[in-house]
Amino acid sequence: MSDEFTLKVWRGDKSGGQEVEYHVPAETGMVVLDALHHIQHNQAPDLAVRWNCKAAHCGSCGAEVNGQPKLLCKTRMDDYAGETVSVRPMQTFPVIKDLVTDVSWNYQVAKEIPLLEPTSPAPFKMQQIDADRVQEFHRCIECFLCQDTCHVLRNHEGQQKYFGPRFMAKIAEFEMHPMDGEDRIPLLAHQAGLNMCNVTKCCTEVCPQHIRITDNAIIPLKERVADRYYDPIKILLRRLGGKKGEPGKANTPVAN
Amino acid sequence: MAQPLETTSAQKPKSSAKPKPYWVEPLITMVILGVWVLYSLWEVFFHNSGTYGNYISPYFSPGVGKWFGWHLLDGLYVAWVPFLFRFSCYYYRKEYYRGFFWDPPSCAAVDKPRPRYSGETKWPLAINNLHRYFWYLAFIVLVFLWKDAVQAFFFKNGFGVGIGSLLLLINAVLLTFYTFSCHAFRHMVGGRKDCFSCDGKPTTSYKLWNRVSSWNMFHGTWAWASLASVWAADLYIRLLSMGVIHDVRLF
Numbered sequence: 001m002s003d004e005f006t007l008k009v010w011r012g013d014k015s016g017g018q019e020v021e022y023h024v025p026a027e028t029g030m031v032v033l034d035a036l037h038h039i040q041h042n043q044a045p046d047l048a049v050r051w052n053c054k055a056a057h058c059g060s061c062g063a064e065v066n067g068q069p070k071l072l073c074k075t076r077m078d079d080y081a082g083e084t085v086s087v088r089p090m091q092t093f094p095v096i097k098d099l100v101t102d103v104s105w106n107y108q109v110a111k112e113i114p115l116l117e118p119t120s121p122a123p124f125k126m127q128q129i130d131a132d133r134v135q136e137f138h139r140c141i142e143c144f145l146c147q148d149t150c151h152v153l154r155n156h157e158g159q160q161k162y163f164g165p166r167f168m169a170k171i172a173e174f175e176m177h178p179m180d181g182e183d184r185i186p187l188l189a190h191q192a193g194l195n196m197c198n199v200t201k202c203c204t205e206v207c208p209q210h211i212r213i214t215d216n217a218i219i220p221l222k223e224r225v226a227d228r229y230y231d232p233i234k235i236l237l238r239r240l241g242g243k244k245g246e247p248g249k250a251n252t253p254v255a256n
Numbered sequence: 257m258a259q260p261l262e263t264t265s266a267q268k269p270k271s272s273a274k275p276k277p278y279w280v281e282p283l284i285t286m287v288i289l290g291v292w293v294l295y296s297l298w299e300v301f302f303h304n305s306g307t308y309g310n311y312i313s314p315y316f317s318p319g320v321g322k323w324f325g326w327h328l329l330d331g332l333y334v335a336w337v338p339f340l341f342r343f344s345c346y347y348y349r350k351e352y353y354r355g356f357f358w359d360p361p362s363c364a365a366v367d368k369p370r371p372r373y374s375g376e377t378k379w380p381l382a383i384n385n386l387h388r389y390f391w392y393l394a395f396i397v398l399v400f401l402w403k404d405a406v407q408a409f410f411f412k413n414g415f416g417v418g419i420g421s422l423l424l425l426i427n428a429v430l431l432t433f434y435t436f437s438c439h440a441f442r443h444m445v446g447g448r449k450d451c452f453s454c455d456g457k458p459t460t461s462y463k464l465w466n467r468v469s470s471w472n473m474f475h476g477t478w479a480w481a482s483l484a485s486v487w488a489a490d491l492y493i494r495l496l497s498m499g500v501i502h503d504v505r506l507f
Binding site: 064067068069091126127129130149151152154155156157158162175176177178180193195196197198199200201202205206214215219220222223224225226227229230231 | 360452
């Protein structure tokens with residue numbers, strides 16, 4: 001390992017900016033956030049970087065390292081031995097300063113998703129096999145790296161048309177819950193823009209929590225939307241049965 | 257307990273190799289799928305039969321043309337089924353959107369804004385939402401491919417094993433895994449349900465869904481392997497019928 005790392009850190013704000021080169025002494029086990037802290041403490045005290053837990057649990061330090069969306073606290077410098085490490089803010093969101101972006105759009109989207117609507121009053125019991133499926137989505141730390149890499153939001157300016165993968169996982173978490181009685185399929189088909197997603201799996205590739213967003217959330221939800229809006233036989237059967245929508249969820253508590 | 261449909265959080269060992277440029281993967285996809293489509297068009301539009309002895313090419317099975325007395329471009333009546341099944345497959349969608357549409361070319365690239373992008377909300381790409389129907393049709397074709405695989409072991413002089421028999425058998429096995437690891441099938445057998453144990457014990461649909469989920473994790477592998485096996489089986493039979501090679505009988 002060489003004695004120092006070279007970083008090019010994007011510095012600027014919404015009016016523009018550029019990459020500035022820094023040299024940081026190498027230390028064993030150093031992560032990109034450590035290198036940025038060294039720069040902050042010794043060379044550029046005004047460098048803005050958002051962080052909190054430094055343990056890949058809070059989701060604050062999302063940025064792009066050599067173009068790849070990463071958590072700065074989980075990305076080791078020695079993965080880039082011999083390379084100049086470029087650190088830029090997430091490009092899907094507006095920059096506030098340096099590596100800090102304004103992710104507030106995500107919180108606005110979150111408010112538009114109906115929360116869990118229990119079919120019977122809590123506390124309720126369910127078996128582990130049912131909890132497993134939704135618990136995968138509970139691992140999300142809302143770092144928004146999936147939103148950053150999603151090309152619908154990133155390249156096609158799709159914020160008005162698509163909620164993004166983070167919120168597909170959120171909706172799946174509620175929609176697949178055994179005790180939920182809310183119907184979010186119309187929301188998915190229209191306002192949430194599920195079919196803007198073309199299942200190219202970048203969100204799954206960058207997820208630091210290893211949630212299989214595409215396979216376990218987006219595709220199952222697409223199939224549910226297909227049940228309701230695209231499957232001609234199911235549509236015909238529903239019309240013959242005089243039902244506009246699907247039958248309501250009639251879940252019953254697990255027998256003890 | 258971790259469920260089989262999740263990835264483990266264990267980190268893979270880091271490769272010391274420098275990452276490839278972002279365009280390498282989509283380019284490889286474009287070349288392989290492009291050559292396969294061209295080969296398929298040549299096979300379907302320039303040949304009327306895919307039979308050699310007891311071997312039947314997967315491009316020409318079942319012989320729908322023969323059933324109805326149509327003898328022009330026999331493969332055309334069937335080949336559209338596996339083609340549309342693969343075209344609407346959730347795995348191939350990832351590959352061709354990245355490879356041919358460059359939507360996106362890579363997860364790290366930032367392209368120029370294209371506000372006309374409409375994803376799969378409009379026709380013709382909205383046809384991908386009917387993947388289940390192509391699954392139903394592909395399942396019927398698969399039944400005939402198994403019949404062909406068994407038939408490939410019965411020669412004029414009785415039971416035997418040739419290279420063609422093995423290729424058709426491997427093809428049927430790989431296509432079975434590809435078909436039954438499908439995301440739409442996973443939804444059909446149990447994924448559409450919210451509760452797997454509301455009557456107090458795991459339901460049959462949970463067991464099926466769980467099994468399909470474990471196969472589904474390798475759906476991409478089955479997709480490429482079965483594409484190669486279809487290609488290999490057809491090419492072998494085509495070369496036999498052209499007289500380029502002779503069938504090797506193991507016994």
